[in-house]
Amino acid sequence: MLLWVGAASLATSLLLVVLALGSGSAPVTGTARSLALIEGSVAAHDVARAELAATDRLARPFLAAMRALALRLSPSGSAARLNRSLDRAGNPPAWSLQRLLAVKGAALLVGSGVGLLFGGISLRGVFLLLVGGAVGFHLPDLLLHNTGLRRQEELRKGLADALDMLTVCVEAGQGFDAALSQVARSVTGPVAGEFARVLQEIQIGRSRGQAFASLGERSTVPEIKTFVSSLVQADRLGLPIGGVLRQQAQQMRLVRRQRAEEKAQKVPVKILFPMLLGIFPALFIVIIGPGAIRMVATFSGLQQ
Secondary structure, three states: OHHHHHHHHHHHHHHHHHHHHHHHOOOOOHHHHHHHHHHOOOOHHHHHHHHOOHHHHHHHHHHHHHHHHHHHHOOOOHHHHHHHHHHHOOOOOOOOHHHHHHHHHHHHHHHHHHHHHHHOOOHHHHHHHHHHHHHHHHHHHHHHHHHHHHHHHHHHHHHHHHHHHHHHHHHOOOOHHHHHHHHHHHOOOHHHHHHHHHHHHHHOOOOHHHHHHHHHHHOOOHHHHHHHHHHHHHHHHOOOHHHHHHHHHHHHHHHHHHHHHHHHHHHHHHHHHHHHHHHHHHHHHHHHHHHHHHHHHHHHHHHO
16 A cells, blocks of 8 residues: 555656646747747747737738738739739839738728618618728729829820930930930939839840830820830831931920810810809809899889
8 A cells, every 4th residue: 555655646746847847948949949840849820929920910811811802802804904003003112912902802891881880780771881892992993093194194294305305315326225224314203213114124134125015005195105116116127216216206295285285275164164153153243242232222212
């Protein structure tokens, strides 16, 4: 009996010692932790829960889920269409295709929640939920489209001056690539960014015609497409670039003058309705008002 009691006491003591050593051991860090990860002794989710920041543990999975939701709800070809819209908007540094899709999914949830909040649990609430979700889902596309339109208008305004400088540089003896680099450094606005991108594409091995053809695909401005077509044809047929640029510069100045005249002729039509609805009523009140009051007072005295 004493022997059995001693054996049980010894086993209990050993178990307590092992538990104490296991609970008091320091956590594995540094190289040892990396080796443990390679060997598979530490689960990946334990490391993520212990070492990653809150944004990596919460925000990234949420954005990934929203991106997957937006992709499931978007028709086929939406990714290519959004890429073209981003190119036309200048590919803002803060926005990418993945982030735009995540914003579309998050805006869908927010719009649906707002619609349900105002409508409540009813048929009206379901209708507002669908409307709010649709508005939230398509709102980023609309904002991106408007940004692209503004940028294309800036491209149209700055192309003529940039083309004049490019023509002067080429006729002064600079090579076309050097003249293009000079224009990209000197001018401001989206034209400089587009010319710089063309130079980068040429430097990574694309031909000049392919680089300018990509510029034409990224833009919706008819003048840029005409300029790109002329340069591509000149590069393909071996025509002198200086003469082509001179003709294009004259054409751009003519187009700019015609566009200005067109806008000037549209001004009377545009101000017609503001004048009829806002200016003329105020003028009638100021001019005819005192006379109408005096006439009313005069006729009132005659009746008395």
